[in-house]
Amino acid sequence: MGYLDRFSLEGKTALVTGAAGGIGQAIAVAYSKAGAKLILLGHRNNLDETTQLIEEGGGSAHQVIIDLEDVESLPAYCEDLLSQFQIDILVNNAGIIRRDEASDYSIDNWNAVMNTNVNALFLLTQHLARPMLERKEGKIINIASLLSYQGGVYVPAYTASKHAVNGLVKAFSNEWAKDGIQVNGLAPGYIATNNTKAIREDEKRNQSILERIPAGRWGEAEDLTGAAIFLASEASNYMNGHTLIVDGGWMAR
Template sequence: MSTPFDLTGRTAVVTGARRGIGLAMAEALARAGADIVGVSANAEAEGNEVQRRVRAAGRRFTAVRADLADRAAVHRLADELTASGPPDILVNNAGTIARAAAAEHPDEMWDHVIEVNLTSQFVLSREIGRRMVDRGYGKIIFTASLLSFQGGINVPGYAAAKSGLAGLTKALANEWAAYGVNVNAIAPGYIATDNTRALRADPDRSRAILDRIPAGRWGRPDDLGGATVFLAAPASDYVNGIVLPVDGGWLGR
């Protein structure tokens, strides 16, 4: 029997699916019934972990290689993903982070982070989203951040991009909700991934962060799975333009 969280027969594109949060999101969607197209700059055609997990869930997996820092490559990716019609679900998860104090933050670092974390996600959402609008159905999910709400330290480009994603989520939802396309975002808290390795390796920063999290632990990538399935499934058909924190209570502190 179908449930509000059943994704059987749906296809989900997950960018940055090769590891970390994207890997966990792809696995969760597959377990809910979706076939997965995993996009990564270093995607292997066969034998990768995301493929193994998706196939273990009984779903199909397709790997697509694309460099989201290359604008032309993003346009080619959009054409490839929509060649036979738009996917049902687009999870804009891929991202990068660059740490340097604002006074020494070079243009090249800023440009790269903004291109990957914000501009490429707009281009991909625009090209796929307008086809979802024409069809009358679709789900778009962005991976935002706690820095969609806060400023962070030594990551001005990342904070600007993630704040931009929160605004983009609302802007697209305002335009597309009436056409059956839900646009929302998830804001992960401090999750144990490559992006937070430097913070976790610093005893003082790690302790300060843990002391602020009511749940008392760093998040795990699979903590994002339930929120991803919810926003991809019929259960969220009347949910539009939200940025959902999954942060162990950080923002409520």
């Protein structure tokens, strides 16, 4: 096997949650180009664009519509998926953000964020990892955040959820590394997606962010794809419980 062959995903099946756009879409398309078959998971019938991009590149994708806030239904969905596919790579990318001052933050907002960002991630990982454990092989990548390390403002639930996502990287890895499962995280910096549109349109906030990023620009979703392929490939077989930060240098400041 050549050195670069270790980055190939040929013959693998990857499930990417939150695959309709942004980071999830970029990772799904990159995995397809690296040779993987894709299962795209979204909560609305809005996966056609990602599917089209994959098919235009000669790949294949299967769409699955699941509401991740409905955590009670997730075990049955997982069993259905596992009856159809062998999932080799799981990317827990789906997440939501609800903004408000901490003193006014509603329990409904808190529960919505925690159900989608943490509880659903835990259940999907728990169920979809079981066949990986039996095969002694698999890759699990949790999409974390700079707010896995910092507090942010007006996003207490999102911050708590992303700290939890980072913690689960370590917790799962501590149990499963011995079984040939690599569980790692990927923490994007400030990426130009729909989730950050409001911040980018705030001239003062946008400028303060750019001034701290040594690279001098917002990231694009495609900036994360090299790291995502690495974490899903044989090239990362001895990486366990680590969250790789791709942030243009933000955390170095």
